[in-house]
Amino acid sequence: MRSLITRLGRPRSARPVPSLPPPVPEGGLRIGVCAIARNERDYLLEWVAWHRLAGFAGIHVYDNVSDDGTSEVLAALDAAGVVHRTHWPRREGVPPQRHAYQHFLENHAGRYDWVLVCDLDEFVVPRTGTVEEFIRRGLERDPSITAFALPWLVFGSGGQEEQRAGLVVERFTNCAEKPGPSVKTVVRSDAVLAMRTHVADLMWGRYADNRYESPRWSDRMPIDVVDAVDGEVLVHHYFTKSRAEWTRRRQLPKADRAAVAHRDLAMFEKYVQLPRQEDRAARMADAVRQEVRRLEQVLDASPARELVPVVHSVSRDGVIGTVEGLRPGQDCRVRVVIGDVVERVVTCDRLVDGRPAFLAATKWQEVPPTEVRVSVVGSLRSVTAPNDSRRKRRDVLATVRRVMPAAEEKIFTLSLELARTEQGMRQLAALGPATFDKYPWYGSLLEGLTALHHGDPAGREVVLAAARTHPRGCRQMAEKLAEKEVGYALDLLRDAGLSTTTLAAAAASV
Structure with a gap:
């Protein structure tokens, strides 16, 4: 806590103090x-x-x-x-x-x-x-x-x-x-x-x-x-x-x-x-x-005075982060200010990367989360974080895969955004495979695209095998690919004799 008064060099005490007495005597x-x-x-x-x-x-x-x-x-x-x-x-x-x-x-x-x-x-x-x-x-x-x-x-x-x-x-x-x-x-x-x-x-x-x-x-x-x-x-x-x-x-x-x-x-x-x-x-x-x-x-004397929020992701899904210095069982409320208009106060009731985390949902808010300012209630520190769309896609995907490894829909969507360009596909391949337990056909498509990107024709069979094994999932996935127009990824499929239409057809024939 620094004010113009304390800048005079007054020594500071870190000892806890009791609550201030009320300014008005009882009965006044x-x-x-x-x-x-x-x-x-x-x-x-x-x-x-x-x-x-x-x-x-x-x-x-x-x-x-x-x-x-x-x-x-x-x-x-x-x-x-x-x-x-x-x-x-x-x-x-x-x-x-x-x-x-x-x-x-x-x-x-x-x-x-x-x-x-x-x-x-x-x-x-x-x-x-x-x-x-x-x-x-x-x-x-x-x-x-x-x-x-x-x-x-x-x-x-x-x-x-x-x-x-x-x-x-x-x-x-x-x-x-x-x-x-x-x-x-x-x-x-x-x-x-x-x-x-x-x-x-x-x-x-x-x-x-x-x-x-x-x-x-x-x-x-x-x-x-x-x-x-x-x-x-x-x-x-x-x-x-x-x-x-x-x-x-x-x-x-x-x-x-x-x-x-x-x-x-x-x-x-x-x-x-x-x-x-x-x-x-x-x-x-x-x-x-x-x-x-x-x-x-x-x-x-506030227990929160040394706590510092760390924002991992800002997207239409919400603002997700952890708090540095938070002790096990310590109460913590986090202020999330969205676009200088909406303020949300949330608790650290989630778990991210093995640590207590906060989530402030941003869907259907009156302003989009282009930028947020986050602070722990009781601390005088705040951090500002941009929307994920203003960060490098590779960094966003790497963070989400690390802190939310089971967020398969989000991971797949971010992966497709990288796959729009050859450079992005190169970065996606460098990250290595992600685990998709709930939607294994997502993993198969990304595995096939990575193989095709490296010039391995076996990637075509990986994608077709997923269509035969998971026909309904692959049919929906093909529709998503067509909607997103993921450029380079579609070119890889097309060069391998595949397209969203043939992929859906292969799934429908099962």
């Missing part, structure tokens, strides 16, 4: 937070640690298909019971952010008394105490409050060009002179009708601002307030970070748009130097750093 208000994330690996643990310290009982992160290690960290934290992760790919014509919020409201919000939706560059910062204490004070004043509008305080780069080690909350203290009109909402879960990006539509009750007063909403932009002040709670929005981080971030599509859209690079310049220095969040850096270290220890 249960507050949940929901966010959508994509490629937030360097910032994720800090954000989780901050919101645990701020008093959030449940942290839900919708993973918008990350490929920088974020997904693996989230899956490990989910397995440890620290966060709730949901695989959440982009769908055509649907803004993933609003869609994720609605899913959260329908499936998870009811577990909590109050909920907040925000982003991973946003930190809820109470002036004193926790978010729960802020809510309690408001309800003591007016029990009819069912939502709080928390203003944004926007932070810029402060002139920083490159990403540096350390926490976000201590690296960036340069911010706008005062909070802006945009807000984020913490809302009673039983009062919310729908959640927009910044505000909630309520079924009952009323909004209050961060001073417990009724906010004045903008006529021009109804989701903005016109009199935002520091108040009791702000949402620190670390909008740009450094120039290098902004440049990297703008390459990702915006989560609040249905179509793919990107941030404007020129916008960064507006936030290079802002007029105010604010260190309210930075003063919490030591506590946050300690909580991050505890989260890292939880990840390090």
